[in-house]
Amino acid sequence: MSLLFTNARLIDPENQTEVLGGLLVEDGLIVDAGPDVAAPARTEVIDCGGKCLAPGIVDIGVKVCEPGERHKESYKSAGLAAAAGGVTTMVTRPDTTPAIDNPETLEFVTRRANEAAPVNVMPIAALTKGRDGREMTEFGFLLDAGAVAFSDGDNVVTDHKVLSRAFTYARSLGALVIGHPQDPGLSKGAAATSGKFASLRGLPAVSPMAERMGLDRDIALIEMTGVKYHADQITTARALPALQRAKKNGFDITAGTSIHHLTLNELDVANYRTFFKVKPPLRSEDDRLAIIEAVKTGLIDIISSMHTPQDEESKRLPFEEAAAGAVALETLLPAALQLVHAGHLSLAEIFRAMALNPAKRLGLPSGRLMPGAPADLVLFDADAPFVLNRYDLKSKSKNTPFDGQKMQGKVLATFVAGKAVYRRD
Amino acid sequence: MFRQKHLLGIEHLHPQEITTLLDLADQYVDLNRQDVKHSEALRGLTQINMFFENSTRTQASFEIAGKRLGADVMNMAMQASSIKKGETLIDTAMTLNAMHPDLLVVRHPHSGAVDLLAQKVNCAVLNAGDGKHEHPTQALLDALTIRRAKGRLHRLNVAICGDISHSRVARSNLILLGKMENRVRLVGPPTLMPSQIDQFGVEVFEDMAEGLKDVDVVMMLRLQRERMDGGFIPSEREYYHRYGLDAEKLAYAKDDAIVMHPGPMNRGVEIDGELADDINRSVIQEQVEMGVAVRMAAMDLLARNLRAERQNKPVEV
Numbered sequence: 006m007s008l009l010f011t012n013a014r015l016i017d018p019e020n021q022t023e024v025l026g027g028l029l030v031e032d033g034l035i036v037d038a039g040p041d042v043a044a045p046a047r048t049e050v051i052d053c054g055g056k057c058l059a060p061g062i063v064d065i066g067v068k069v070c071e072p073g074e075r076h077k078e079s080y081k082s083a084g085l086a087a088a089a090g091g092v093t094t095m096v097t098r099p100d101t102t103p104a105i106d107n108p109e110t111l112e113f114v115t116r117r118a119n120e121a122a123p124v125n126v127m128p129i130a131a132l133t134k135g136r137d138g139r140e141m142t143e144f145g146f147l148l149d150a151g152a153v154a155f156s157d158g159d160n161v162v163t164d165h166k167v168l169s170r171a172f173t174y175a176r177s178l179g180a181l182v183i184g185h186p187q188d189p190g191l192s193k194g195a196a197a198t199s200g201k202f203a204s205l206r207g208l209p210a211v212s213p214m215a216e217r218m219g220l221d222r223d224i225a226l227i228e229m230t231g232v233k234y235h236a237d238q239i240t241t242a243r244a245l246p247a248l249q250r251a252k253k254n255g256f257d258i259t260a261g262t263s264i265h266h267l268t269l270n271e272l273d274v275a276n277y278r279t280f281f282k283v284k285p286p287l288r289s290e291d292d293r294l295a296i297i298e299a300v301k302t303g304l305i306d307i308i309s310s311m312h313t314p315q316d317e318e319s320k321r322l323p324f325e326e327a328a329a330g331a332v333a334l335e336t337l338l339p340a341a342l343q344l345v346h347a348g349h350l351s352l353a354e355i356f357r358a359m360a361l362n363p364a365k366r367l368g369l370p371s372g373r374l375m376p377g378a379p380a381d382l383v384l385f386d387a388d389a390p391f392v393l394n395r396y397d398l399k400s401k402s403k404n405t406p407f408d409g410q411k412m413q414g415k416v417l418a419t420f421v422a423g424k425a426v427y428r429r430d
Numbered sequence: 431m432f433r434q435k436h437l438l439g440i441e442h443l444h445p446q447e448i449t450t451l452l453d454l455a456d457q458y459v460d461l462n463r464q465d466v467k468h469s470e471a472l473r474g475l476t477q478i479n480m481f482f483e484n485s486t487r488t489q490a491s492f493e494i495a496g497k498r499l500g501a502d503v504m505n506m507a508m509q510a511s512s513i514k515k516g517e518t519l520i521d522t523a524m525t526l527n528a529m530h531p532d533l534l535v536v537r538h539p540h541s542g543a544v545d546l547l548a549q550k551v552n553c554a555v556l557n558a559g560d561g562k563h564e565h566p567t568q569a570l571l572d573a574l575t576i577r578r579a580k581g582r583l584h585r586l587n588v589a590i591c592g593d594i595s596h597s598r599v600a601r602s603n604l605i606l607l608g609k610m611e612n613r614v615r616l617v618g619p620p621t622l623m624p625s626q627i628d629q630f631g632v633e634v635f636e637d638m639a640e641g642l643k644d645v646d647v648v649m650m651l652r653l654q655r656e657r658m659d660g661g662f663i664p665s666e667r668e669y670y671h672r673y674g675l676d677a678e679k680l681a682y683a684k685d686d687a688i689v690m691h692p693g694p695m696n697r698g699v700e701i702d703g704e705l706a707d708d709i710n711r712s713v714i715q716e717q718v719e720m721g722v723a724v725r726m727a728a729m730d731l732l733a734r735n736l737r738a739e740r741q742n743k744p745v746e747v
Contacts, residue, residue, distance in 0.1 A: 204624035205441075207541035207562030207601060212625075277542030321520050323540035325561070 007031040008423055009044045013053035013384070018060065018357035019373045028058060030380040033422035038374045053384055056417060059356045060372045061093025061381035062337065063363035065154075065183070065261060066129075066237055067312045068330070069095070071117055072110065073102030077402050078314035080114075083334065084122025086399040088427035090335040091383030091416045092310070094125040094371060096363070099136070100158035106131035106142045108150040115151050123426040124419075125381070127153040127367065132171055132182060138162040141171040144178050153367050156183035156237070159284050161219060163189055165226065172232035181366065183235045186219035186244065187285060196325050198286045202271045208324060213241040213288060220244050224251045224258070233257045235366060239305055240266040240288050242295035249304055259366050261307035262296050264333055268340045269293075269406060279320045279327035280406045283311070297349045300358050307366065308358040310337040314402030332400045336407050342387055342414035352387065380423035389415040432731045435739070436548045436555040439564035440605040448606065452574050452583070455720070455727035459574075462498070462723055471730045472501035475532035480522075481558070482508040482538040487693055487718070488558050488567075492535045495725035501533065519543060520550055527551040532736060533729055536560075554732040556725075559598055568692055569602035571724040573610070575717050576647055579688050584611045589641050589683070591617040592651035592673060592700050593662075595624045599692045600651055604632055617641030618673060621662045638673055642682040649690045650675050653700050666699050676702035680711065688713045 008030040015026050015038060027042035028035060037043075044050065064087070070077040087095050097114070099105035105114055111130055118126035130152035134140045137160070144155060155175060161184075162168040175182050195211035197203035203210035220236060224247060227234050239248060239260045251258050263283070271287045281287060288296075299305040313330025320327050333340070341355045364372025371381045395408040419427040432450045434442065461467055477496040481489050489505060496503040508522070517525075519538075526534070527550065534555045536544045541561030548555040559565040577583040588607050594600045594616050607614045614632040616623065628634045635641030642648060653669065663669045675689065689705060689712045697703035706712050 199625040201626040201629045204627050205601070205630070207560075207564070207598060209562075210625065277545055318518065321546075322518060323538065323543035323546055323561075325540045325542075 007045060007048045008380070009042065009048045009050045010058055010384070011050055011052050012055055013058035014055060015374060016057055016059035016352045016356050017374045018353050018361040019375060021351075021353040021357070023352055025055070028374065028382075030423040033380055033424070035374060035378050035380050036376050038376070056384060056386050057352065058382060058384050059352070060360040060374055060378070061383050061419060061421065062091050062359045063094040063096065063367070063369065063372050064092045064310050064312070064334065064337065064359070065096040065307060065363050065367070066098055066309045067095040067334065068098045068100065068314060070101060070314055071114065077316050078400060079121065080118045080126065081121035082399060082401045083312070084124055084126070086332070086334040087122070087124045088419045089399050089416060091338045091385060091419050092124060092334055093381035093383070093419060093421050094127060094364070094369065095122070096127045096129060096153060096367065098158055099129050099131040099156065100160070104131045104136045106134050106136065108143060108146040111147055111150045111152060124421050127151070129154045129156050129183060131155070132157045133162060133167065136160045138164055138167060141167070141174060144175055144180055148178060148180060154181040154183050154235070157185070159185045159187070161185055161187055161189045165222070169226050169230060172226050172230035176230050176232040179233065181233045181235060183237050184223045186216050186223055186236050186239065188215040188218040191215035191218065192285070196282060196286060197274065198271050198288050200271065200289060202274070206274070206277065211286065213243055213292065216241045216285060217244040217247055220247050224256065227251065227256045227258055228254070231257070235307075236260040237309070238263050238266065238285060238311065239299070240285055240296060241292045245295060245299055245304060252304070259306040259362070260304070261309050262300065262305050263309055263311040264337050264340045265311070265331055265406065266293065267297055267300070267308065268343055273406065274324075277324040279322065279324055280331060280404050280408065282324060282327055282329050283331055284329040297344060301350055301354060306358065306362040308341060308355065310334055314400055315404045316402055320404055330404070332398065332402050332405050334400065335398050336393065336405055336412070338383070338385065338416060339412040339414040340407065343412070345387065346413055380420055382420040383416060384418045385414060385416045387414050389413065391415060432735070434732065435735060437566050437728050437732060438545055438548060438555065438557045440566050440569050440602045440609070441564065443609070445609050448570070448573065448610065451570060451724070451727050451731060452577060454730060455570070455574050455723040458723040458726040459720065462719070467498050468500065469498065470500045472496060472499035472533070472733055475501045475733055476530065477501040477503045477533040477535065477729070478526060478531045479503065479505045479535045480508050480526070480537070481506070482536070482543070483559070484509065485537055485558070488537065491718070491721045492558060492725050495722050495729060496533070498722070499726055499730060501729070519547060523547045523550045527553070533732065554736050556728060556732065561598065562596055562601070563598055564602045565598040566602050567721070567725050567728060568599045569606040570728065571717055571721040572603055572649065572690060572692070573606055574720040574724055575690065575713050576688070578716070578720070579713055580646060586612045586647060587615070587645040588612055588647040588649060589615045589617050589645045590649045590651065591638065591641065591675065593622045593653050594618050594627065594651070595622045596654040597651050603649065604630060608632070615641050615645065619663055638679045639682050642679060645683045645687055647688055647690065648675060648680065648683055650701050652692065652694065653696055655696070670699055674698070674700055674702065675705060677705055680705065687711070690714065690717060693718070
């Protein structure tokens with residue numbers, strides 16, 4: 006049985022085009038897409054009514070709190086949230102309790118994910134045992150067990166020798182390492198970005214330079230080892246020239262940023278609102294605009310949700326003590342559409358950063374509307390307005406900074422390998 | 431005019447509200463100098479002092495202020511109690527709220543903690559210092575001291591000196607003095623200056639001689655040694671040499687410049703002991719006296735607003 010989408014605004018991140026047309030799916034794969042697509046017999050037809058059809062989002066860096074804190078987010082709740090948000094592949098973080106740092110834990114996680122989540126789940130494994138920066142994990146076994154990358158999350162490996170060996174070993178296996186560019190000495194204890202706002206509020210703050218210092222260190226080790234590297238979040242203007250030089254020098258480096266750093270700035274914290282506490286902290290408006298520009302030019306390759314569930318108890322604390330992070334699987338697309346509606350980016354550009362580039366970086370065939378690619382798709386109305394109510398979220402944790410905000414863009418349906426995993430009622 | 435429900439910071443106050451409060455505090459200074467120091471302004475109201483951080487002076491000042499106005503005052507040493515048992519700030523607030531306090535005086539080591547607490551209770555909350563954020567009653571008592579010594583609280587040159595970065599006193603003071611149209615200078619080593627503080631309409635100096643030139647008021651800050659991660663300054667003795675206030679450095683200020691310090695002092699670190707005791711220059715003891723009066727005024731005004739708000743509410747039967 007095949008499936009034909011007609012009358013769709015096809016968002017093609019590979020060719021950077023938006024055309025009205027159709028898309029044909031057979032056996033879970035895209036077989037044809039374009040203005041004129043012929044339907045074979047016995048085809049189910051979905052009339053998209055002129056709405057947008059794009060490759061499903063590939064979200065690198067989703068925190069699902071299994072094992073350890075299932076009350077914050079389980080594979081089931083995260084999977085439902087992802088489906089409702091148009092995310093067809095969650096690339097999950099290893100910063101759980103305990104960390105996902107051995108093949109047995111990774112296999113447990115994969116099994117849980119396959120049972121419970123309706124979308125694709127690809128795990129990142131820890132780079133060092135216990136994420137404590139001393140000994141590398143079993144990269145080989147973990148790759149065999151399905152790890153797609155290695156990262157210690159926001160724990161920065163401070164010992165350069167340990168990191169250089171991990172990079173060297175990872176390079177020999179062709180494994181992708183995801184780093185968190187941040188100087189841990191400067192950023193220790195920080196809850197905000199240093200500057201006028203943090204000074205007024207009396208919050209411990211980190212200079213934006215700490216990000217560049219972390220990135221410079223990692224780039225030196227990339228040059229030394231030849232490792233395949235992705236920076237999880239670049240959020241400051243000062244880090245961009247270093248990134249640009251590294252790319253120009255031909256190093257195997259890509260960079261991401263989080264949706265929150267693209268759509269919010271430090272002033273949003275206002276009166277110590279802890280739902281706006283993320284890691285790294287929100288930056289200045291100048292930084293935000295520079296990062297948007299870098300996404301547009303392609304210097305920053307990937308936009309992630311950096312989905313980090315936190316329960317009420319972790320957030321209802323004085324700002325310094327409150328846990329960092331925000332849920333974002335369901336708000337990633339509408340928040341990214343703010344950048345489209347504001348005229349910063351095109352639809353094809355946001356899907357290049359949210360689907361095509363992350364898929365390419367991980368070597369996945371998805372993230373595009375080409376024949377042969379899996380039919381991981383999101384159908385959405387880019388203009389439909391709504392007011393976000395955090396209690397409507399499917400995530401177990403409701404810590405979104407967008408609560409009560411007017412947004413535009415509703416997901417109408419999400420498909421994984423041609424099967425609907427979400428349909429708006 | 432005084433429309434506030436809480437006193438969380440100087441940031442929220444209108445200049446006219448500051449004047450109202452200081453005028454009332456002047457009256458309480460007179461009351462406090464009489465033999466019978468008592469008023470009934472807070473009669474029937476319950477005041478709870480919650481100090482999550484050690485304090486002798488501020489807590490005593492609030493306690494005396496409440497008692498002189500006839501409130502039932504209770505002190506809770508929070509650092510010793512439930513916080514150690516893992517109770518969250520919100521839970522503590524809810525528990526206290528159930529006891530129907532009317533005035534809650536709170537000091538907390540984290541910036542913004544008092545704001546958070548104020549959102550969860552039904553009484554007037556006074557910030558007695560939150561982290562590195564604000565310490566509004568200190569700024570108000572400093573303002574009253576200046577106004578009484580100088581005869582006005584505008585068009586003065588005020589130098590705030592020392593550890594600005596860790597000081598909530600400095601933040602509240604620079605906001606208040608700015609609102610009342612004074613020129614504020616911050617003087618201290620760059621390692622103890624908050625980032626981009628020059629954008630707050632103040633002048634920043636790294637040298638005491640330049641910073642104190644022709645000022646009317648010299649406000650010294652305690653070198654918050656207990657807050658230091660270590661390594662902000664090379665040594666105490668070098669700090670005293672370069673930034674400690676002594677007669678020699680004070681000579682750069684106007685001849686009639688007054689010397690202030692929020693206490694407790696580190697004699698021989700940020701201020702010369704003899705100068706601190708010089709009754710012709712130092713108003714440090716007056717600051718303590720004004721502290722009680724200002725806190726009485728603040729609680730009196732908040733209690734009036736609290737009573738007015740309660741009377742406007744329909745009675746539930």
